[in-house]
Amino acid sequence: MSQTTADVVIIGAGAAGLMAAATAGYAGNRVLLLDHTDKPGKKILMSGGGRCNFTNLNTTPENFISSNPHFCISALKRYTPQHFLELVERHGVDYVEKAPGQLFCAGKSRELLDILLTEADWAGVDLRMKTRIEAVEATASGVNLATSAGRIEAGHLIVATGGLSIPTLGATGFGYDLARDLGLDVLPLRAGLVPLTLHPDLKEHLAPLSGLSTEVSVTTGGRTFQEPLLITHRGLSGPAILQASSYWQAGEEVVINWLPRLDLKAELTRLREQQPKTSLASWLAEQLPKRLAATLVEFLEASQGSLPLRLADFSNNRLQEVAAFLQAWSFIPAGTEGYRTAEVTLGGVDTRALSSRDFSVQACPRIRFIGEVLDVTGHLGGYNFQWAWASGVAAGQGLEA
Numbered sequence: 001m002s003q004t005t006a007d008v009v010i011i012g013a014g015a016a017g018l019m020a021a022a023t024a025g026y027a028g029n030r031v032l033l034l035d036h037t038d039k040p041g042k043k044i045l046m047s048g049g050g051r052c053n054f055t056n057l058n059t060t061p062e063n064f065i066s067s068n069p070h071f072c073i074s075a076l077k078r079y080t081p082q083h084f085l086e087l088v089e090r091h092g093v094d095y096v097e098k099a100p101g102q103l104f105c106a107g108k109s110r111e112l113l114d115i116l117l118t119e120a121d122w123a124g125v126d127l128r129m130k131t132r133i134e135a136v137e138a139t140a141s142g143v144n145l146a147t148s149a150g151r152i153e154a155g156h157l158i159v160a161t162g163g164l165s166i167p168t169l170g171a172t173g174f175g176y177d178l179a180r181d182l183g184l185d186v187l188p189l190r191a192g193l194v195p196l197t198l199h200p201d202l203k204e205h206l207a208p209l210s211g212l213s214t215e216v217s218v219t220t221g222g223r224t225f226q227e228p229l230l231i232t233h234r235g236l237s238g239p240a241i242l243q244a245s246s247y248w249q250a251g252e253e254v255v256i257n258w259l260p261r262l263d264l265k266a267e268l269t270r271l272r273e274q275q276p277k278t279s280l281a282s283w284l285a286e287q288l289p290k291r292l293a294a295t296l297v298e299f300l301e302a303s304q305g306s307l308p309l310r311l312a313d314f315s316n317n318r319l320q321e322v323a324a325f326l327q328a329w330s331f332i333p334a335g336t337e338g339y340r341t342a343e344v345t346l347g348g349v350d351t352r353a354l355s356s357r358d359f360s361v362q363a364c365p366r367i368r369f370i371g372e373v374l375d376v377t378g379h380l381g382g383y384n385f386q387w388a389w390a391s392g393v394a395a396g397q398g399l400e401a
């Protein structure tokens with residue numbers, strides 16, 4: 001078996017690993033970047049619907065979920081969205097701001113991945129795909145790795161193996177297992193930014209509306225997101241639901257405001273005066289996709305009894321009940337679609353055992369963990385890549401022996 005030596009070995013050629021590799025390489029280290037799949041950066045290619053939402057200009061620590069919320073501050077401050085944008089511009093890749101702050105490639109995600117591969121190449125990184133890691137041993141002077149391509153001896157190890165989401169793209173629990181072997185805590189893992197599934201009785205009513213989308217606000221776990229919701233044949237999705245899913249705990253309620261831009265009680269009261277002959281159903285069908293409006297009226301009648309035909313015949317109390325129903329419609333999801341479709345994995349390596357400056361393990365300073373494998377998870381909108389870039393840069397620095 002061959003024996004390779006390197007200053008730094010990085011496991012995981014995804015967003016964070018590529019960024020760390022280029023940074024460490026430019027700093028003069030001999031860098032070996034290993035991955036068990038056949039191609040680097042597969043999630044980058046899939047991301048943002050093929051256009052990679054590569055950062056968010058409005059990134060703040062509040063856009064991240066972590067049981068140690070201060071941990072991300074230092075790295076995010078030192079490598080900002082503006083820094084990454086400069087890199088994108090230097091490579092001449094066009095981008096668009098689709099929603100406020102959310103930057104996407106104007107062309108394909110491939111162009112973004114090519115930036116990282118080019119940088120890694122320029123920095124002299126030795127990228128080796130299809131390499132299985134069989135064992136990791138921490139030594140006084142660094143790490144020894146047993147791999148399918150032989151033994152590797154390195155001064156430092158950076159673990160950038162990501163989360164469990166989308167196993168078909170190469171996700172494994174390797175980083176979590178290694179962290180546990182090193183005596184670190186791994187905080188409970190669950191799928192995040194993921195569609196919610198419905199119990200059969202609700203699914204039966206909503207599945208026929210599959211494809212309909214409308215802006216709502218969704219509240220769960222103490223957080224509210226006002227964005228589009230999409231009904232699918234499996235349940236509910238769209239940005240509002242994906243965001244809420246990261247705060248949802250099994251068995252808890254999710255509350256939807258179907259008309260988040262209106263003070264509904266006041267609006268219906270005004271309408272009752274000005275257009276007394278209008279029916280609630282016909283008014284609702286002008287505010288929401290027609291079939292969704294009809295289904296909500298069915299739900300309303302099932303819960304509160306049949307509705308008067310004309311708004312004129314609604315009492316104040318009844319208007320109040322209708323408004324409360326449509327603006328705080330609650331249900332308990334059956335679950336989520338799980339890691340098969342989740343964009344991220346919540347939980348992960350407990351950051352309390354790591355330096356927030358360089359991401360090294362306090363008890364084992366030659367080993368660093370970065371990216372999604374950590375207990376730091378971004379909201380939807382380019383934050384997760386910004387975390388990959390920022391943590392990659394922080395860990396790629398200061399590795400000189």
Ligand SMILES: Cc1cc2nc3c(=O)[nH]c(=O)nc-3n(C[C@H](O)[C@H](O)[C@H](O)COP(=O)(O)OP(=O)(O)OC[C@H]3O[C@@H](n4cnc5c(N)ncnc54)[C@H](O)[C@@H]3O)c2cc1C
Pocket residue numbers: 011012013014015016017034035036037040041042043044046047048049052053054055131132133160161162163165166169170171172173174342343344370371372373381382383384385386388
């Ligand atoms: C469909 C989809 C769309 C997304 N869209 C966006 C978006 O538009 N914007 C955004 O900010 N975020 C998006 N995300 C989230 C984002 O992709 C991740 O947060 C980010 O890629 C995490 O970077 P990472 O380097 O930590 O992990 P990854 O990018 O997942 O990289 C981990 C690497 O480690 C390798 N690996 C795993 N196990 C092993 C092992 N045992 N041995 C060797 N190698 C291993 C994997 O093959 C992979 O190459 C999306 C995610 C998904 C799934």
